Amino acid sequence: MAKIYNWAILGCGHIAEKFALELKELPNANLYATASRNLNKAVNFAVKFGFKKSYGSYLEMANDPDIDVVYIATPHTFHLEHTLLCLNHKKAVLCEKAFAINSKEVKQMITSSKENNTFLMEAFWVIFKPKLKKVIELIETENLGKLKFVKSDFYFNAEYNPKNRLYNIELGGGSLLDIGIYPVFTALTLLGTPNEIKVTPHFSPTGSEKSISMLFSYKNGATAILSSSFETDYKNETELCFENGLIKYERFSENPIQLFKDGNKQEIFFEATKNSGYKYEAIHVMDCLDKGIIESPIITNQVSLDLMSILDKIRKKAGIFYPNHDTV
Incomplete structure (x- = not known):
């Protein structure tokens, strides 16, 4: 029986809505938590898509022990900060592209993934379509x-x-x-x-x-x-x-x-594809988690670093x- 993964959405914007809509289609994905600096926005997002919890603080979300994997959909300049927060709390991370602002930040993210032995992947969904x-x-x-x-x-x-x-x-x-x-x-x-x-x-x-x-x-x-x-x-x-x-x-x-x-x-x-096709990258992430690996064999750390x-x-x-x- 496939493991059910508790997903959290960090950043409740337009792309996050598209991702959540397709995440709902996956039987091994549990829509668990949303997080925004604006609690009302997190609550409204959770109600709209059926998430169990909502947080008005990213730190509070990161401290939730039941979260398995976080989809980060904040603006590019916050990706480093939010990725490190999640990785340091042992949450697997799927971070929207652009992965960060520059390659120096990408290297920091990769180093943190390895030090925390926690999964990290750039959300370059088109490769999975x-x-x-x-x-x-x-x-x-x-x-x-x-x-x-x-x-x-x-x-x-x-x-x-x-x-x-x-x-x-x-x-x-x-x-x-x-x-x-x-x-x-x-x-x-x-x-x-x-x-x-x-x-x-x-x-x-x-x-x-x-x-x-x-x-x-x-x-x-x-x-x-x-x-x-x-x-x-x-x-x-x-x-x-x-x-x-x-x-x-x-x-x-x-x-x-x-x-x-x-x-x-x-x-x-x-x-x-019925929708945009974001679900395929989520399927791949959970497959990687099932295998206990911390790096995608398709969107590898090196792929993201070379791109940046x-x-x-x-x-x-x-x-x-x-x-x-x-x-x-």
């Missing part, structure tokens, strides 16, 4: 030749509001850490670490970048063109160009993957600086 798993399978099994070019974007319209988290530089605002991280992750996953990076940012009045374009170059001749923006809507499509073919897919839609080879187009279908190290380099080149946080 059936669509991306199918894309990787196609890359590994189809005779398309070497991957030579990646084009990946993430855009949406976000009305400018200096108080909004997306534009608040004090909270790590800007498109790069919020949505640009997805195209960067795609390039790193499929092509590895680039040997040269070029960037073109555009800034909002708050000092956060509202859009950024990135060019990754590789020693083997491969190239990645990546971009993110709060200023336009787009279908967020990724194109993978190989020596002998092309794969195109939309990151979040349920539309089929398109494969082009020898002048022919083929539609590749995959397991459709590249984001550090991009920010340095772009001139993106967060107050009270070291650049690297």
Whole structure:
């Protein structure tokens, strides 16, 4: 019989709502506690999704001995603080991306996980979705030749509001850490670490970048063109160009993957997801806990550290600086 894990939500915002909605679907996940600095917000969240307890203090939540695993969904600049709090209280942690503000903080989080012998993983949910798993399978099994070019974007319209988290530089605002991280992750996953990076940012009045374009170059001749923006809507499509073919897919839609080879187009279908697909990362976390391991074999510590190290380099080149946080 599968063990039932008591989950807590730290930070009761929009993403936490999406995660909680799908967590309810899992038979081995018990919606146990919510926590916010605003007790009413924690209570309302708990009532809405069926959590047993609610806390108006993160420390109080961390001291609850019945919590097994915490999903951290606060703004980027608080991830280090909240992750260390949970790990030091022996709570397994699934922390939203961006994992932290810089690689120095990520290293601290990883060190704490090891010192406390407690599970830690970045919540990079797209890698667990059936669509991306199918894309990787196609890359590994189809005779398309070497991957030579990646084009990946993430855009949406976000009305400018200096108080909004997306534009608040004090909270790590800007498109790069919020949505640009997805195209960067795609390039790193499929092509590895680039040997040269070029960037073109555009800034909002708050000092956060509202859009950024990135060019990754590789020693083997491969190239990645990546971009993110709060200023336009787009279908967020990724194109993978190989020596002998092309794969195109939309990151979040349920539309089929398109494969082009020898002048022919083929539609590749995959397991459709009822909601966004956050439940798959929760399933993976609980599988890791069942096995007694403290590090995911898929989103490893090194994967998160490599990703943040590249984001550090991009920010340095772009001139993106967060107050009270070291650049690297």
